Amino acid sequence: MSTNKLNVEGVMLFEQPFARVPYENYRKVFRASQRNIEKEFAPVQTAAHDLAKRSKTGHSSTDDAIKSIDGMITRVENLKRKLSDLHTSSGTPTLGVMRERLQHLATVEDMQSTSSPEFARWADIRLDRWLVDWSLRNNKVKTAKTIAAERGVERLVDIELFSDIRRIEEALKRQTCTEALAWCSENKAALRKNTLEFDLRLQEYIELARAQKHVEAIAYSKKHLLPWQETHLPQIRQASALLCFPPTTACGPYKRLYDLARWTTLVQSFRLAIYNLSTLPSEPLLHLAMYAGLASLKLPACYDTHRKNIDCPVCDSNLGRLAEEVPFSHHVNSTIVCRISGKIMDEDNMPLVFPNGQVYSKEALEDMAARNDGTVRCPRTGEKCNFSDLRKVFIS
Ligand SMILES: [Zn+2]
Structure with missing residues (x-):
C-alpha cells in the first residue's frame, strides 16, 4: 500500500518550533550562567592581580594576602552555588524537555505507514499538542492547561512561553515598555536584525514628549536613540522635531507619532519577533495542518449550495471558511465521488x-x-x- 507510506519529511515540516522552543530556553540558561561567570570572575581576577603586584613590591602582609585569597574563595564558592542552583532549577528541566521532544520526533522516523496503530497514537498526541497551541494563541489558557494535564503532554507544549508572551503584551497594553525591553536585552544576539528595540525606545521617547518632559526626552534620545543612527537616522531626526509639536498637533507625521494606536502596533511587532525567535508560525499549527488538508480537497463545487457533498469537509460551512484562502486542489487525475x-x-x-x-x-x-x-x-x-x-x- 504505497499510498499509506509515511512521509516523514512532511511530518517534520511542522515540527521545527517543537524542537526550537526548549533550545531557546536552554540558550537563556546558558547565557545566564555566562553572565554570572563574567560578573564574579572579573573581581577575582582584579584581586589576584593586585595581590601579585603588592607581593612583588613587598607592600603586602601575610594577613592581607590570606584575607584577599579568602575573599576570592568566597566569590568562587558563591558562583559555584549560583551555577548549580541555575542548573537544577532551569538547566536540567529544560534539557529534560528537549530530550523528551526529540524522542517523540524520533519515534516517527521508525514508522513505515500512516495506517499503523503506532502512527495513529503518535498523531493523537500531535493533535493534542496542536489543540493546546490553538488554545494558548486564542487566550484560552485554562483549556490549554486542562488538555495538557489530562493528556499528559505538559512537556510537549509551550504553556510557559505563551504566559511570557501574555505578560509582556499585557504590559504593552498598559503602555509600558519595560518588560518588552527586558525581553529584547535577554535576546539581544538573536534580535540583531530586528528593530523592535528601536520601536520600543522611540515609544518611550514619544511618551516623554507627550508629557512635555523635554529635558528628559533629549537625554533619553542621546542615550537610547542615537546608538541607532546608522540605520534609523530619518526617524531619529523626526523624533527630535517632535519636541516642537504639542500632543494635540494636527501636523501629519507628528500626529502619527503621538497616535496611541502605535501601542497596538508594538504588541503585534513584539508577537512577531518572539514567534520568529522560536520559529513559531504566526498562525496556529492546527490551522496550517488543516490548510494543507483542505487544499487537497477544495473544489469550486464546495462553494455551490446545490453541489455540496456531505462527506466533504470543505463543503461544511465552518471548515469551508478556513479553506477560503487555500488554493483549489489540482487533480492530475480527477476523482469523482458518488453523492x-x-x-x-x-x-x-x-x-x-x-x-x-x-x-x-x-x-x-x-x-x-x-x-x-x-x-x-x-x-x-x-x-x-x-x-x-x-x-x-x-x-x-
Ligand atoms: Zn466540497
Missing part, C-alpha cells in the same frame, strides 16, 4: 448517468435498484427510471 455513497467512482465502481444528466456510482444505484424492483430514483431531482435506462460514463 449517494460517498465512494470514489472509477473502473471498479463505474459512474452511471440518469437521463436528466445526474451521475452516481454503479454500486449505489445497483443497491437502490435491488431494493426497489429495478427502479432507481435521482435523490437530487426525484426523477425515477429503470436501472436499465442508466448509461455508463467513461472518465477520460
Whole structure:
C-alpha cells in the first residue's frame, strides 16, 4: 500500500518550533550562567592581580594576602552555588524537555505507514499538542492547561512561553515598555536584525514628549536613540522635531507619532519577533495542518449550495471558511465521488448517468435498484427510471 507510506519529511515540516522552543530556553540558561561567570570572575581576577603586584613590591602582609585569597574563595564558592542552583532549577528541566521532544520526533522516523496503530497514537498526541497551541494563541489558557494535564503532554507544549508572551503584551497594553525591553536585552544576539528595540525606545521617547518632559526626552534620545543612527537616522531626526509639536498637533507625521494606536502596533511587532525567535508560525499549527488538508480537497463545487457533498469537509460551512484562502486542489487525475455513497467512482465502481444528466456510482444505484424492483430514483431531482435506462460514463 504505497499510498499509506509515511512521509516523514512532511511530518517534520511542522515540527521545527517543537524542537526550537526548549533550545531557546536552554540558550537563556546558558547565557545566564555566562553572565554570572563574567560578573564574579572579573573581581577575582582584579584581586589576584593586585595581590601579585603588592607581593612583588613587598607592600603586602601575610594577613592581607590570606584575607584577599579568602575573599576570592568566597566569590568562587558563591558562583559555584549560583551555577548549580541555575542548573537544577532551569538547566536540567529544560534539557529534560528537549530530550523528551526529540524522542517523540524520533519515534516517527521508525514508522513505515500512516495506517499503523503506532502512527495513529503518535498523531493523537500531535493533535493534542496542536489543540493546546490553538488554545494558548486564542487566550484560552485554562483549556490549554486542562488538555495538557489530562493528556499528559505538559512537556510537549509551550504553556510557559505563551504566559511570557501574555505578560509582556499585557504590559504593552498598559503602555509600558519595560518588560518588552527586558525581553529584547535577554535576546539581544538573536534580535540583531530586528528593530523592535528601536520601536520600543522611540515609544518611550514619544511618551516623554507627550508629557512635555523635554529635558528628559533629549537625554533619553542621546542615550537610547542615537546608538541607532546608522540605520534609523530619518526617524531619529523626526523624533527630535517632535519636541516642537504639542500632543494635540494636527501636523501629519507628528500626529502619527503621538497616535496611541502605535501601542497596538508594538504588541503585534513584539508577537512577531518572539514567534520568529522560536520559529513559531504566526498562525496556529492546527490551522496550517488543516490548510494543507483542505487544499487537497477544495473544489469550486464546495462553494455551490446545490453541489455540496456531505462527506466533504470543505463543503461544511465552518471548515469551508478556513479553506477560503487555500488554493483549489489540482487533480492530475480527477476523482469523482458518488453523492449517494460517498465512494470514489472509477473502473471498479463505474459512474452511471440518469437521463436528466445526474451521475452516481454503479454500486449505489445497483443497491437502490435491488431494493426497489429495478427502479432507481435521482435523490437530487426525484426523477425515477429503470436501472436499465442508466448509461455508463467513461472518465477520460
Ligand atoms: Zn466540497
